Amino acid sequence: MSSSPSLNTWSDALSGFSIGWFPLGLVIVAAIPLVFIALYALTYGVYGERKISAFMQDRLGPMEVGFWGILQTLADILKLLQKEDIVPTAADKFLFVVGPGILFVGSFLAFAVLPFGPAFIGADLNVGLFYAVGIVALEVVGILAAGWGSNNKWALYGAVRSVAQIVSYEIPASIALLCAAMLAGTLSMQQITLMQAGPGGFMHWFLFTNPIAWLPFLIYFISSLAETNRAPFDIPEAESELVAGYFTEYSGMKFAVIFLAEYGSMFMVSAIISIAFLGGWTSPLPNIGGLELNTMTSGPVWGAFWIIMKGFFFIFVQMWLRWTLPRLRVDQLMYLCWKVLTPFSLIAFVLTAVWVINH
Amino acid sequence: MSEYFSNIKTSATTIATGMTITLKHFFNAVKRKGDAGIDDADYFRQVDGLCTLQYPKEAIPTPPHGRYRLYCNIDDCIGCRQCERACPVECIAIETIKTTSDDLEACGKTSGGQQKRMWVPVFDIDVAKCMTCGICVSVCPTDCLYHTPVADFSEFNVKNMLYHFGNLSKIEAEAKKKKLAEQQAQAAKEKAAAGGAPAAKPAPKSAPQQKPGDAQ
Amino acid sequence: MQELGKVESNSTRIIRQDDKRVTIEKDLDTEHMVLSMGPQHPSTHGVLRLECITDGEVVVEAEPYLGYLHRCFEKHCEKIDYPAIVPYTDRMDYLAGMNSELAYCITVEKLLDIEIPRRVEFIRVIVSELNRIASHLVAIGTYAIDLGAFTPFLFCFRDREHIMNLLEWISGARMLYNYIWIGGLAYDVPADFKKRVDEFVTYFRPKAVELYKLLTENEIFVKRTYDIGIMPADVAINYGWSGPMLRGSGVKWDLRRNDPYSIYPELDFEVPVPDGKFSVVGDCLSRHLVRALEMEESLRIIEQCLAKMPEEPNFNSRALIPKKIRPKAGEVYGRAENPRGELGYYIVSDGKSTSPIRCKARSSCFVNLSAMKDLSKGQLIPDLVAIIGSIDIVLGEVDR
Numbered sequence: 001m002s003s004s005p006s007l008n009t010w011s012d013a014l015s016g017f018s019i020g021w022f023p024l025g026l027v028i029v030a031a032i033p034l035v036f037i038a039l040y041a042l043t044y045g046v047y048g049e050r051k052i053s054a055f056m057q058d059r060l061g062p063m064e065v066g067f068w069g070i071l072q073t074l075a076d077i078l079k080l081l082q083k084e085d086i087v088p089t090a091a092d093k094f095l096f097v098v099g100p101g102i103l104f105v106g107s108f109l110a111f112a113v114l115p116f117g118p119a120f121i122g123a124d125l126n127v128g129l130f131y132a133v134g135i136v137a138l139e140v141v142g143i144l145a146a147g148w149g150s151n152n153k154w155a156l157y158g159a160v161r162s163v164a165q166i167v168s169y170e171i172p173a174s175i176a177l178l179c180a181a182m183l184a185g186t187l188s189m190q191q192i193t194l195m196q197a198g199p200g201g202f203m204h205w206f207l208f209t210n211p212i213a214w215l216p217f218l219i220y221f222i223s224s225l226a227e228t229n230r231a232p233f234d235i236p237e238a239e240s241e242l243v244a245g246y247f248t249e250y251s252g253m254k255f256a257v258i259f260l261a262e263y264g265s266m267f268m269v270s271a272i273i274s275i276a277f278l279g280g281w282t283s284p285l286p287n288i289g290g291l292e293l294n295t296m297t298s299g300p301v302w303g304a305f306w307i308i309m310k311g312f313f314f315i316f317v318q319m320w321l322r323w324t325l326p327r328l329r330v331d332q333l334m335y336l337c338w339k340v341l342t343p344f345s346l347i348a349f350v351l352t353a354v355w356v357i358n359h
Numbered sequence: 360m361s362e363y364f365s366n367i368k369t370s371a372t373t374i375a376t377g378m379t380i381t382l383k384h385f386f387n388a389v390k391r392k393g394d395a396g397i398d399d400a401d402y403f404r405q406v407d408g409l410c411t412l413q414y415p416k417e418a419i420p421t422p423p424h425g426r427y428r429l430y431c432n433i434d435d436c437i438g439c440r441q442c443e444r445a446c447p448v449e450c451i452a453i454e455t456i457k458t459t460s461d462d463l464e465a466c467g468k469t470s471g472g473q474q475k476r477m478w479v480p481v482f483d484i485d486v487a488k489c490m491t492c493g494i495c496v497s498v499c500p501t502d503c504l505y506h507t508p509v510a511d512f513s514e515f516n517v518k519n520m521l522y523h524f525g526n527l528s529k530i531e532a533e534a535k536k537k538k539l540a541e542q543q544a545q546a547a548k549e550k551a552a553a554g555g556a557p558a559a560k561p562a563p564k565s566a567p568q569q570k571p572g573d574a575q
Numbered sequence: 576m577q578e579l580g581k582v583e584s585n586s587t588r589i590i591r592q593d594d595k596r597v598t599i600e601k602d603l604d605t606e607h608m609v610l611s612m613g614p615q616h617p618s619t620h621g622v623l624r625l626e627c628i629t630d631g632e633v634v635v636e637a638e639p640y641l642g643y644l645h646r647c648f649e650k651h652c653e654k655i656d657y658p659a660i661v662p663y664t665d666r667m668d669y670l671a672g673m674n675s676e677l678a679y680c681i682t683v684e685k686l687l688d689i690e691i692p693r694r695v696e697f698i699r700v701i702v703s704e705l706n707r708i709a710s711h712l713v714a715i716g717t718y719a720i721d722l723g724a725f726t727p728f729l730f731c732f733r734d735r736e737h738i739m740n741l742l743e744w745i746s747g748a749r750m751l752y753n754y755i756w757i758g759g760l761a762y763d764v765p766a767d768f769k770k771r772v773d774e775f776v777t778y779f780r781p782k783a784v785e786l787y788k789l790l791t792e793n794e795i796f797v798k799r800t801y802d803i804g805i806m807p808a809d810v811a812i813n814y815g816w817s818g819p820m821l822r823g824s825g826v827k828w829d830l831r832r833n834d835p836y837s838i839y840p841e842l843d844f845e846v847p848v849p850d851g852k853f854s855v856v857g858d859c860l861s862r863h864l865v866r867a868l869e870m871e872e873s874l875r876i877i878e879q880c881l882a883k884m885p886e887e888p889n890f891n892s893r894a895l896i897p898k899k900i901r902p903k904a905g906e907v908y909g910r911a912e913n914p915r916g917e918l919g920y921y922i923v924s925d926g927k928s929t930s931p932i933r934c935k936a937r938s939s940c941f942v943n944l945s946a947m948k949d950l951s952k953g954q955l956i957p958d959l960v961a962i963i964g965s966i967d968i969v970l971g972e973v974d975r
Contacts, residue, residue, distance in 0.1 A: 052385070053725070053726075054388075054409075055384065055385045055388035055409070056381040056382075056384050056385045056726055057384070057725070057726050057729040057730070058384055058387075058388075058408065058409050058410045058411070058729065058730070058733055059409060059410075059411045059729065060409050060411045060413065063413055064413075153608060153610050157632070157956070161632075231723060232723065232795055234723070235957075238723060238957070239617055240617045240618040240720060240721045240722070240723060240960055241618065241956055241957050241960050242956075243616065243617060320378060320381060320382065320385075321378070323381060323725060323726050324374070324377045324378050324380075324381045324724070324726060324789070325374060325377065325723075325724060325793065325795055326719065326722040326723045326724035326790075326793060326795045326796045326799060327722060327723025327724075327795075327799075327957075328795055328798075328799070329798075329799055329955065329957045329958070330632055330955065330957065331955070332795075332798055332799075339363075340367065366794075369794050370794040370795070373792050373793045373794045374793070374794065374795070376788050376789075376792065376793075377788070377789050377790075377793050380785060380788060380789045381726055381789075396740075397740040397741060397743070397744040397771065398744060398765065398767065400767075402740075402771065402774070403737075403771070403774040403775065403777075403778050410733050410736070419740065421743070422743055422744045422747070424747050424762070425743065425747050425748075426746075426747030426748045426753075445656070445659065447651075447655050447659045447662065447663070490662060490666075490751070491748060491751070492659075492661075492662035492751070492753045493662075493747065493748075493753055493761065494658065494659050494662070494753070497658075497761075506747065
């Protein structure tokens with residue numbers, strides 16, 4: 001956090017506030033994003049998905065609970081809490097219970113390094129990007145534990161597919177992110193964002209400052225869909241083939257936890273892509289002459305607003321894709337990864353390197 | 360190699376086409392289809408936008424001769440039991456008692472002016488069994504049995520799905536049966552007095568008709 | 576070196592009943608897994624059960640098990656009157672009730688040798704073609720959902736809803752119509768019916784194009800169905816395939832043309848068969864394409880029927896319905912083109928009873944499904960789903 005002293009005086013003051021030994025201000029600062037994420041996952045994520053899919057399919061979606069069904073997710077959570085938490089007799093009980101936990105932790109650990117504003121960052125690691133990419137791989141363990149522990153053939157298929165898929169897609173995703181890291185010259189998430197901040201608004205973003213960045217941007221976006229098991233790459237949970245994939249046997253709150261993890265990682269990859277290519281918490285509005293739109297819309301609160309908006313935009317695109325496209329087959333998925341995305345990401349890598357050297 | 364790139368190109372274009380279609384629908388969601396029935400002249404004029412209705416509050420009207428809940432207008436029923444025989448799933452149960460000659464007036468006429476000769480103490484339709492095929496309706500000679508366009512008649516207790524249409528209460532039915540038996544006994548006696556030997560014949564003939572009543 | 580057994584392809588190993596299992600790699604000994612797919616599985620379209628022997632993602636063998644929806648249709652028919660069988664035929668292929676009724680009624684009419692009013696024939700063709708569109712919409716929609724696309728499914732159902740409303744309007748019921756009766760119809764159509772059907776045709780054309788763009792042209796969809804589950808024409812004929820399945824294999828066989836009934840000879844329509852440009856003849860995509868193109872042909876038939884239908888004021892559609900149906904002793908086989916293929920009824924009458932002494936239904940789905948074992952050999956599990964979807968089974972008709 002030492003990196004941006006000028007931008008976060010307000011939040012610094014808040015962080016410094018403590019009652020006796022207890023750093024209350026720091027807890028609040030750390031808690032805001034987390035509380036927000038929980039709220040997002042509960043309301044926007046699930047509710048938004050249902051509404052967006054409904055509107056795309058000429059339906060109304062949830063309408064009964066609250067105004068336009070806005071409280072539907074709360075009702076669902078209450079229902080899931082009341083449900084019996086079934087552990088199949090033949091299941092490996094330890095793995096079965098621990099699977100959703102790992103999944104949840106894996107997807108939410110990455111939030112630690114996401115800068116939600118000039119000051120709102122859990123830990124500004126100097127290897128933040130590396131950490132975010134690495135920690136996502138923990139999900140694989142959770143999925144495998146859930147799938148294997150269920151002792152169900154469909155779950156096993158889902159888990160095996162998922163592992164193959166996530167591990168493969170790590171490669172183009174990481175190379176694509178490396179391009180952003182090369183452009184920024186750092187792995188720290190906060191530094192990458194700061195590199196793209198400026199009075200010009202969106203004109204400083206990596207996506208617009210150089211002619212190659214759209215390629216790694218696109219590659220990372222496609223790979224991130226696969227990493228979060230979203231359509232058209234939702235083959236680990238392909239409901240028409242594998243019933244529900246690796247969480248076939250889950251019910252009640254364990255199912256809800258898996259669900260929350262999925263929506264958590266959806267936001268996580270959306271935030272990473274915004275940070276790496278779209279300037280993170282920086283405002284998209286440029287200063288035009290005397291009209292200082294950028295200055296007006298910058299700051300700790302605005303920062304959080306912008307990154308969340310960017311995240312929401314990408315979540316919307318993810319949902320949009322999901323409700324449009326059919327599902328790929330396993331081998332086509334691998335074809336796309338190894339024969340299309342990986343070569344193109346390598347090309348993007350080389351081109352970016354050339355561009356960085358020349359500038 | 361060219362196939363490789365053309366594959367990527369067609370993928371991108373077709374995915375883009377699909378996404379424009381869904382996005383168009385997404386923005387069309389401000390409009391809603393109304394709940395005009397198919398017999399409404401405006402039916403196909405309101406098809407854009409959201410097309411679902413919130414069922415209990417809004418519903419597509421069922422057409423006037425919609426075949427849903429079976430209803431019997433018992434005042435017109437002459438107790439011919441044709442529907443009972445025609446029903447492929449045996450969801451109609453009827454019991455009849457022959458009207459005695461002095462009761463014809465009380466039994467009344469159908470709306471078509473036909474004299475009714477049967478009391479129908481039991482006319483039960485098990486709508487839970489009924490498959491709304493409409494065969495009973497087609498055989499009914501007085502058109503007293505018909506489907507109503509009431510589509511929603513769910514019940515919490517399946518026993519409530521058994522609809523009773525009978526026009527006599529149990530006590531009344533007992534009285535009528537007794538009366539009929541008396542009259543028949545009277546007739547038999549008279550016949551025995553007149554003809555002598557074949558006196559026993561009418562009695563077993565009327566027995567099957569009494570049987571449903573006896574079972575009650 | 577140990578002798579390796581017969582290996583048909585890189586990934587498929589063959590099991591033989593008498594022989595030992597043959598493995599490719601000696602050091603990595605893998606086992607086959609028996610996977611019971613269904614009867615409660617999202618993509619088995621009801622209650623089909625497939626017992627798959629799988630080797631990883633590869634299906635070595637898949638055996639369909641039927642009978643979960645068996646309702647003794649044929650035995651029932653021996654107990655009930657001829658007209659009372661009509662609602663039972665609705666319940667066989669419940670997605671195309673009108674077509675099933677039509678097939679049954681023309682069979683009994685053949686047995687009775689009675690004349691049908693011309694207006695009745697036109698109405699019958701209109702309703703059965705409407706129902707064909709509805710049925711194909713379900714086939715295409717559920718196929719989309721099998722392959723993971725949810726939105727086309729709901730678009731299909733949205734359009735199908737209009738057909739359901741139209742048919743409810745004339746018959747009184749949404750799915751199980753009992754509308755076509757032996758010798759006539761339950762009711763004449765309402766006054767506005769022609770206009771409304773015409774409006775439906777104009778409404779549906781652009782929607783069909785939209786569906787085509789959204790689903791059929793989508794590269795992912797094409798990749799999932801192209802060159803999958805190929806059925807050569809001769810094998811398809813040997814299996815007794817019919818309908819869009821057989822036409823998907825390139826055989827131009829449509830009972831509406833090849834064994835015409837009703838007023839089909841007077842109508843101008845094409846029998847679409849894949850030309851092999853967009854798809855490989857006989858693959859899943861061909862079968863899907865045939866269905867998509869047939870909807871357009873059905874629209875054309877409906878338009879012609881609307882134009883040619885004789886107007887008769889105070890028309891009594893029940894006028895020629897026989898009071899008591901007791902055909903002369905004899906037997907008859909009548910067939911019609913169901914959306915899923917040839918639906919035939921074989922009826923034997925003894926001349927005394929008012930119900931047939933034998934009524935056998937030749938169900939197209941059942942026959943089409945019989946090739947499942949052949950088609951599924953060596954396919955991936957996702958392809959197996961694609962193949963089942965392309966067969967477009969209705970378990971009500973398979974199990975009867």
